[in-house]
Amino acid sequence: MEELVLWSRAQFALTAMYHWLFVPLTLGLGVIIGIMETIYYRTKDEAWKKITKFWMKLFGINFAIGVATGLILEFQFGTNWSNYSWFVGDIFGAPLAIEGIMAFFLEATFIAIMFFGWEKVSKGMHLTATWLTVFGASTSALWILIANAWMQYPIGMSFNPDTVRNEMNDFWAVALSPIAINKFFHTVTSCWVVGAAACVGISSWLIIKGKDSDLAKKSIKIAAPFGILGILLTIYNGDGSAYQVAQKQPMKLAAMEGLYNGQTQAPLVAIGFLNPHEKIMNNEVEPLKYNVNIPYALSFLGFRDINAFVPGINDILKGGYTQRDGTIALSTKEKMERGKLAILALSDYKKAKADGNTYMQDKNLKILEANYDNFGYGFLKDEKDIIPNVSLTFYAFRFMVIFGSAFLGLFALLSYMSFKNIPYEKYKLLLWSCVFSIPLAYMVSQSGWIVAEVGRQPWVIQDLMPTSAAVSAVSSNSVITTFIIFCVLFTVMLIAELSIMFKQIKKGF
Amino acid sequence: MNVLKKIWRFYYQGFKSMTLGKTLWAIILIKLFIMFAILKVFFFPNFLSSKGDSPIEKADYIVEEMEKRVNN
Numbered sequence: 153m154e155e156l157v158l159w160s161r162a163q164f165a166l167t168a169m170y171h172w173l174f175v176p177l178t179l180g181l182g183v184i185i186g187i188m189e190t191i192y193y194r195t196k197d198e199a200w201k202k203i204t205k206f207w208m209k210l211f212g213i214n215f216a217i218g219v220a221t222g223l224i225l226e227f228q229f230g231t232n233w234s235n236y237s238w239f240v241g242d243i244f245g246a247p248l249a250i251e252g253i254m255a256f257f258l259e260a261t262f263i264a265i266m267f268f269g270w271e272k273v274s275k276g277m278h279l280t281a282t283w284l285t286v287f288g289a290s291t292s293a294l295w296i297l298i299a300n301a302w303m304q305y306p307i308g309m310s311f312n313p314d315t316v317r318n319e320m321n322d323f324w325a326v327a328l329s330p331i332a333i334n335k336f337f338h339t340v341t342s343c344w345v346v347g348a349a350a351c352v353g354i355s356s357w358l359i360i361k362g363k364d365s366d367l368a369k370k371s372i373k374i375a376a377p378f379g380i381l382g383i384l385l386t387i388y389n390g391d392g393s394a395y396q397v398a399q400k401q402p403m404k405l406a407a408m409e410g411l412y413n414g415q416t417q418a419p420l421v422a423i424g425f426l427n428p429h430e431k432i433m434n435n436e437v438e439p440l441k442y443n444v445n446i447p448y449a450l451s452f453l454g455f456r457d458i459n460a461f462v463p464g465i466n467d468i469l470k471g472g473y474t475q476r477d478g479t480i481a482l483s484t485k486e487k488m489e490r491g492k493l494a495i496l497a498l499s500d501y502k503k504a505k506a507d508g509n510t511y512m513q514d515k516n517l518k519i520l521e522a523n524y525d526n527f528g529y530g531f532l533k534d535e536k537d538i539i540p541n542v543s544l545t546f547y548a549f550r551f552m553v554i555f556g557s558a559f560l561g562l563f564a565l566l567s568y569m570s571f572k573n574i575p576y577e578k579y580k581l582l583l584w585s586c587v588f589s590i591p592l593a594y595m596v597s598q599s600g601w602i603v604a605e606v607g608r609q610p611w612v613i614q615d616l617m618p619t620s621a622a623v624s625a626v627s628s629n630s631v632i633t634t635f636i637i638f639c640v641l642f643t644v645m646l647i648a649e650l651s652i653m654f655k656q657i658k659k660g661f
Numbered sequence: 662m663n664v665l666k667k668i669w670r671f672y673y674q675g676f677k678s679m680t681l682g683k684t685l686w687a688i689i690l691i692k693l694f695i696m697f698a699i700l701k702v703f704f705f706p707n708f709l710s711s712k713g714d715s716p717i718e719k720a721d722y723i724v725e726e727m728e729k730r731v732n733n
Contacts, residue, residue: 209681231704267682645688
């Protein structure tokens with residue numbers, strides 16, 4: 153079973169990370185193109201039309217190669233994750249269906265006008281189509297992120313023991329959950345940073361090669377300030393996201409911070425290195441070495457109170473601490489017992505129903521309802537199963553924050569030099585830094601998802617279903633086979649995209 | 662009718678005058694073929710459909726699986 157779960161997760165992660173190579177550029181570059189075309193619309197300056205068309209072409213290549221890759225994830229739901237699909241399909245399916253019907257068609261309709269309509273529709277109509285494409289793409293992301301947020305914080309539903317499905321009873325609670333709102337804005341604005349980095353990096357490369365330098369510099373003049381806006385909003389929404397994690401997913405926060413033993417007035421680890429997890433758990437070593445902390449910051453950022461107690465991994469395992477709502481936290485062992493009661497009560501309820509025994513039906517239903525909040529814990533074999541991969545979560549979080557923030561400096565410097573007319577084309581090191589900031593932006597973006605998804609393990613749905621219960625009873629060999637097929641397919645498609653993209657970039661504006 | 666004709670002509674001329682777009686469409690179609698005609702058909706069947714036809718049978722299977730995974 154362990155091997156099956158591991159390969160199924162690896163396949164899903166591979167597909168999601170591959171899909172995420174295309175999405176940020178679509179969302180980020182889309183807005184930049186919209187701004188550039190708006191300038192063209194207002195100034196009637198043909199240079200801006202040329203610039204818009206160049207970036208639109210790269211947008212189109214990225215869109216074409218990336219389109220529908222997300223559907224492969226849905227194939228996997230039906231085959232590799234069928235228990236999960238059944239258990240929450242009623243909720244998870246709704247946002248995905250809305251995404252498919254509304255956003256995708258909105259996007260697909262107006263993208264045709266964007267590419268075919270330059271000389272066929274009015275300038276105003278074309279500009280509207282461009283902005284509606286951007287709006288459609290962002291709306292598309294909204295529904296996907298609502299679905300993801302629900303998995304991190306299940307809300308607005310009730311469990312139906314007859315169908316064995318969670319059924320949505322409050323659409324707005326699902327759509328407007330605080331996790332969803334923060335996740336949407338944090339993700340979309342971080343995509344603006346990726347789009348800005350791509351625009352700045354490609355423009356810098358054209359300047360280095362002495363190709364269309366004037367148009368490249370005009371592009372930077374738009375992308376760099378847009379990148380500043382993107383990163384500032386990403387930081388703001390990132391704080392909101394981390395605050396929600398502190399309230400709803402304390403184990404993820406503990407892993408992000410390498411916090412094994414909770415404390416009041418908890419500091420935030422700015423920089424640090426983790427000792428091996430097993431040694432920390434055996435109390436042989438301290439969790440961190442060479443760490444630089446920001447005093448009180450974790451308590452303040454997590455709970456808006458410098459004196460707040462932030463539970464560590466050991467506290468969450470042992471329980472017994474007072475939570476923010478005044479209740480005493482249960483130990484993981486207690487939750488596991490309650491989860492087992494709930495699962496077995498569900499099974500007995502079904503048997504009693506088949507036998508027509510209403511007394512046992514009611515009795516088991518009450519047990520199930522009383523323990524449903526801990527349903528997923530019943531599948532765990534060991535209390536330590538609730539600890540995610542701490543080092544991966546810890547380092548991915550630091551990578552995201554440190555290198556993500558570095559973009560603020562880069563964009564600020566470029567904006568300053570652009571608007572002060574300082575000839576930055578002389579500074580080759582700066583230009584090459586911009587070029588290499590493109591892969592860095594992608595790595596930062598991917599590490600954000602690693603924090604979100606690895607940090608919430610073992611849960612596929614927080615507290616209700618671990619990955620070990622969500623996976624289908626298929627053979628691990630079949631999952632390994634499709635994993636290898638995806639590796640080959642994705643590599644070929646990525647090579648195709650990059651070669652077409654590089655060819656277009658070399659042509660210049 | 663006139664509007665429909667205009668829309669048809671818009672798309673027809675748009676597709677006809679594509680240069681790079683033709684390559685991109687070829688990639689999209691190949692990708693969709695691989696996804697739906699090969700991967701979906703041969704590698705990604707609906708797993709639960711093999712366990713029962715009705716929703717009740719599928720729900721019963723899920724409960725059995727859950728019980729098994731608690732005990733194993």
